[in-house]
Amino acid sequence: MSTVEVLFWLLSCLAFASAILVVTTNHLVHAALWLVVTLGALAGCYLLLTAEFVAWVQVLIYVGAVVVLLLFALMLTRAPTAPEAATSTRNQPVAVGAAVATTAVLAVVLVDGFRGARIDVDGDPAGAADLIGDAIFRHWVLAFEVVSVVLLAALVGAIVLSRRGTDPSEGGG
Amino acid sequence: MPLLWPLLLSAALFGIGVYGVLARRNAVLALMGVELMLNAANLNLVAFDVWLRDVLVSGQVFTLFTIALAAAEIGLGLAIVLRLFRAYGHVDVDRVGGEPATVLGGVEAER
């Protein structure tokens, strides 16, 4: 096994374990922090797969912005820092079953379809920044612009929704 | 490396994300499950793109778009969770639904 494979294997285990902890821990804030670990491990996996640009964007945005947002939300909803007793719903057994079923279905399909394939990670990196930038601004520029509009809409919507005293039934008509 | 490894990792993460969405009582934690699912999908896309060495690099570009959309979505989702908190005083998804204690958050209901 090459170095890349060993590292990938380690990072996978890390990601898997910390993902499990995200969804099972009783400490709400710890869940967010384990999420950081998971996302970081995934960034490492992207690096190993030679998708450098995606890895850095992942760290920047997911770890840097999304998790911070989640922590802010936990703070604003008065999440307790002490462990909560009941963090799982009545649904739990069914949820376990559904999750296992989904995983099984996906795994079976993937194994069945791609059993012997190998990725070549030794050649040129497949995700170098110039490569990605070239592709985006040459072939995917419309989608890129649309995404920016989407981000604007989300921004406006979030501001509107979270303003206090903006009850539409207040005031006239 | 075998293509299957990233793929299986992504399947596992997806399943864990599903469990998180279905079984977590706090709405914010459920959103964390959604993030896990999105990441699993991203990993899948990247793995295939690298394997195929796509000329258009569509897998990774799609991943970038997904990340951007995930950020937008989490912003809006958390704003909604905030509204929910203001209306009910908690974000327990098992207990929400029905008449909220305060109407549309912030305005005391006249009883």
Added chain:
Amino acid sequence: MIGLTLTIALPLLASLVGLAAVERIQAAWVAVGGAALTWVVTAVVALPRLGEADPVSGSWGHAWGNLDAPALTFALRGDAMSAALLLLAATVALLVQIYSVAYLADDPRYRAYAMIVSLFSASMHAVVVADDLFVLLIGWELMGVCSYLLIGHYWERSDARDGAAKAFLMTRFADVGLLVAIIVLGQAVDSYRISDVLDAVAAGEIGDATTTTVALLMLLAAVGKSAQFPLHSWLPDAMPGPSPISALIHSATMVAAGVYLVARMHPLFVASETATVALGLVAVVTMLIAAAFALAQDDLKRVLAWSTVSQLAYMFAALSVGSVVAAIGHLLAHGAFKALLFLAAGSVAHAVGSTAFADMGGLRRAMPWTFATATLGFAALPGLLPLSGFFTKDAIVGAAYDATHADAPGPAPSWLAWLILGAALVTAALTAAYATRAWRLVFGGQRRGTETAHEAPALMRWPLVVLSVPTVLMGLAVVWPGWLGGAEAEPVHSWVAVSSTLILVAIVGLTWLLGRTDEHGVTIDPATRLGPVRPLLAREFGVDAAYDRLVVRPTMGASVLTLAADRDVVDAYVRGATTGALGASRLLRWAQNRNVQTYVTVAVVGFALAAVLAGVSA
């Protein structure tokens, strides 16, 4: 024909118009006026028919029915027998309606009562003038319904309710015989008209087995309606009804309908020796046991009820030996004096407040009119010369004697005729005994009860007086030759007359002596001399207890079982449907339970299933 229809339609109309009466006085006028009008029409229709040999018959409208069964017609027939019975029914109905106005003066349900009595009158007339067997059946059943309603008039009393139900159930059970007989006859003769049936019997077109079957079935119906053994016990238990009803229904008309049926269908019985023997045996048993029971009763109306059963048995005995004239004659005479006695009992009950002998005694001074008329009635009952009962009873005994000769023309074998003769004589003695006993206990000696008695009001007295006329004079009518349309009157056998009078006098005297007044002047009950036999008679040989054990309890058990089956088996399905629906709704509620995670769970599981199915089928 129109007149005959009017005899049915007028009382029916009076009954319906009575529905509209709001005040008591209006209902009284409608009832009495209707009965009076009916009486006039009946007299106009019936009197000319007496003594005529040929019947008048006709039918209204077209026949009903399909092609396979014989048609039903509304056919009526008027001959001497129907005329005589029409007159009896109409007269007694009119007198009872007049009497009831005073008897039920305080009763809140008088209006319903009057209406039902008019309806009863219509149905009795329908039975008597019917020429179509189904018209007869309809009238028969309607009479049963009216009897039930009227016996249960005082429905606050449990004995009235029970008596009404018992009467209805026992007679209804017997009426099955009539229905089956009519259907069989219809198939055999291909017509439901009585005229056609009698013609077919005369021509010998009906087979022996069919004749016997039909005759026995009709005998069953008559046994039920006329309270003969073994269906005899309902009549005394019907006495909690008002006394005018006992006079109308349970002495003069409804119970006589059984006798009328056998008399009308007499050719069937003549043609079948089995039926004749059955009829005779039933009559013999009934007349003896009923007279014996009457001797041991403590209640005046129950004595009269058992007396009615016994006298009806006399009529059946006369029919068994083949003498329709004697039977109908006794029916008319009995109708008069028994109605008189029941109305007198009502008058006494009105005065002293109950019908038990213990509350009576010494009433001859306080109630002179009632005393006089009731004495006539009590004298006519055992057949004291020269009252009506004498002639009719001796006609029956004479007919029985004539049938004992080996070559007699009648249908009864001579051993049966000897049996009937002996039973008739013994019953005559018993009748004299219980009549005297009752008369003494009510009117003789000193007053036993506490309330002061008063004479009955005028509206109650005058019917008593009117009824004493036929009680006295009816004997002349039935001796008149050819009064029942063609048949010669039975000659009065002089030895029968002499011997029966001697027996009568002897028994009356014996009973009088046995019932001497004691030192306080109170009459001793002669029945106490019966000793240990008395309780046996008072319990009526336990027949009712046997019925209860054998019939009533199993039926109640079966009904409880049916109820349980309905509740636990059939209703379980209904309840199960409810439970099922509720369970299904509880399941379906999950689709709208406001929990996002439930929806997502369903989506995920659905996706997994779809993927598996796609994979499996691919």
